[in-house]
Amino acid sequence: MDFLSFVIGLCLTWIIIKTFHIILRSKAIHKKLPPGPKPFPVIGNLLELGDKPHRSLTRLAKEYGPIMTLKLGRLTTIVISSANMAKEVLQTHDQLLSNRTVPDAFRLQGHEVVGMPFIPISRHWRNLRKICNGQLFSNTALDANQDTRRKKVQELLAETRQSSLTGEAVDIGKAAFKTSLNMLSNTILSVDLVGPNSDATIKYKEIVWTIMKEAGKPNLADFFPVLQKFDPQGIRQRMTVNFVKMKNIFAHKISERLQLRKVSGSLTNSDMLDTLINICEENSEMMDKYRMEHFIMDLFAAGTDTTSSTMEWAMAELLCNPDASSKAKLELKQVIGEGHTMEESDISRLPYLQAILKETLRLHPPTPLLLPRKADADVEINGYIIPKGAQVLVNAWAIGRDPTLWENANSFMPDRFLESEIDVKGRNFEIIPFGSGRRICPGLPLAIRVLHLMLGSLIHTFDWKLEDGVKLEDMNMEENFGITLQRAHPLRAVPI
Template sequence: MSLENKMDFLSCILWLCLIWILIKTFHMIPRSNATHSKLPPGPKPFPVIGNLLELGEKPHKSLSKLAKAHGPIMSLKLGKVTTIVISSADIAKEVLQTHDRLLADRTIPDAIRVYNNEEYSLAWIPISARWRNLRKICSGELFANRILNANEDIRHKKVQELLAETHQCGLTGEAVDIGKAAFKTTLNLLSNTIFSVDLAGKDSDKTGALKELIWNVMKEAANPNLADFFPVLKKVDPQGIRRRMAGHTRVILGLFDGMINQRLQLRKLSGSITDSDFLDILLGISEEKSEEMNKTTILHLLRDLFVAGTDTTSATLEWAMAELLHNPETLSKAKTELEQVIGKGNPMVESDIARLPYLQAVVKETFRLHPVAPLLLPRKAEADVEINGYIIPKGAQVLVNAWAIGRDPSSWEKANSFMPERFLGSEIDFKGRNFELIPFGGGRRICPGLPLAMRMLHLMLGSLIHKFDWKLEEGVKCEDMNMEDKFALTLQLAHPLRVVPIPL
């Protein structure tokens, strides 16, 4: 079947679905406008489908454009789902801090519900005893400073392996796929911390396949899904999103299930149990408190850690490198700072990060322009919440457009320009207290992996620009670089960044 025929077939299916929805929902049209009169302003919805057609392929950009016309707190009707979109730092503070208690639960996309993920995933389960327990384990046993300090040698080793492979490419004039190289490094860092093994070895095809697998999970979770907008379609799965997500999830959970079973057998054979890595810690907790931590919970927690912790870090590093190559003067300033602070030829270590304010500014500016989760994760109102005189009604979905907030001209001078200098001497940080820069979210739902991501990002980026000069492939000029993005739960470069390293 040709691509054109496939598109025609899909269009017919979608129209049939919409006709069915029209029949099913006609009798449910609201008869009272009492609550709706207090909704934030927004574009006029079409009958039945609402504002779905206005989302486009890149919702972070289309919603930002709509907000310029309708305001920083805006309402849309996405099928049957009332959605409130936040596009300014002041309103984001109301959502993520002032009213965090009532707006901290999640709207669960249908794609997330495969393998009961919504009941076990730290990212999606409601604020509850289980959620608090999982957060406590992650914060205390994986991302605490004492744990990160103890594991510094692992990160240093993995970054040195990255530099060695990059150096080899430099000797042969081969271009480096920055996103794939960063993904491999981050994946192996996590897998060594959790399992004491490399998940991505020298086989680049395996690394690419794992990267593609995790990207597909992110893509399916973010894909506009008719089953989310019209609940009567959940059983039909008209776009096949849940089916595809189930396939990706089955592969990931199967991989981790095999590793857990191997470890359980090893623990039985050895006769002694030591907390040598994170998996041992989880299994130890499971043996002591099986009601809090069983194998299913462990599997879903590992899935969360690898899906959220690899693609996000590698995508941000790729954006940072792309912006530096696109802005050679900025790259030169970063290299000069590294040479002055560390010394030419000396390796960068984590303790150097605090002495590199310009490198820190580069990372912040990358987060501002290219937040790893452009719409964060969707929240849901537990009750009616009043903000700025408008009502966010109970059950409404709430989207915080971190991409739009990072480019808001009322908060940022030359908002669309890459200017790390804006952060020099500034108190603005990305730890959830400054709402004009919220790549990790805020409030109780802020990403627990932030401390590890910060160490890895600065160490990898600083090491790559300190050890090598870089040139674009095939004579491409920096001003001609393609800086377009592609949308999923994580925001990535539409075209992978491939650059040739020149060893210094």
């Protein structure tokens, strides 16, 4: 009994010491947390977010600084709002801050396990990045698909020309979405997903935007994990409906291709889908049909909505800034020549067009808060501790409008980039629309080509004016917040 008493006493002593250690450590970390607004009991700072969190968090950062703590329910969230702090998170401490907090909205159909944006750094994630960087978005692969993108832009110009003949306004976002959707579907599947004069464009756009909007909403199930099984706001339910619609489209296309390949003498398309199927046949651990469906979904969701929204913002800014539009048209005329077609090879000779897109992405980053990251361990930045398990949000929208970095930060001034080496490829933290570090958007090389080609072609071929009755000073530049940043009111403009 004496021995047993000794063992029990020893265990109790160890438990007491361990408990005190945890309490002291918790207090020490709490003291070192970045500053932030005082949280309310239980709900924390949830009421601070509002319906446009990128703007709310920017206002709070002016008071509490570029690294700030919020308590969102039970979730400790660190918000980064300056280029220097973003560099610490995305480059210096990238290894410990590369994994994701997975929104409850994406915990469906197993997407959190295989979907590239949210899976942890792992063998599967590295395999997907290897496929992207080596076989899908390499310069060699993109050069091989130039004809497809050229053809789709020519179709866009032909449809726009018809509108110019009738004086009909063009829905810029819808037109850009259709073009980027068919560019991707031809590159990946060798088919148009949307035909001419088809209502399918609206259907696809609604599906993708609903996914982005629902996923971007503040979700009680993320802040109070006990609520996840109840889905109190119905976000996961609505996500699932649209997710399944989209997934079924690609599952059907994959099944069709797999059946076709079984037919003796059938020709391969040498597109992305064939590349993925070849990988699947060579190494089923790297890729299989289930993973393929989710991977292609990610490519379409990320590559269509962001492209069309950026195009819409760029055209809106040019309509509001006629001088910038005139400079762009003059440059295109001098470099390409009147009546000639713009090619991707011309992009490097069009510095003002490049400046316009940089300025658009600075003011209107497609993903204003980037995708959330998670601390795998305590990380010290600028004397503060980001505690293990905390969510980390990088406010790219705030950084792009930081008045300490940018003169007239809220004004559209493409000329600021003419004498600047700053680019959008993740090396300069003053402007990070595609993120940076190992989690940078893998489709960046394709996005750069598509955006320049589409925008340059539209402003080289046509003059543009707003619909009759709409004045520049009355033009609405309000935003709708989701994972991506959309215009609240579709841009309609008449090509001339």
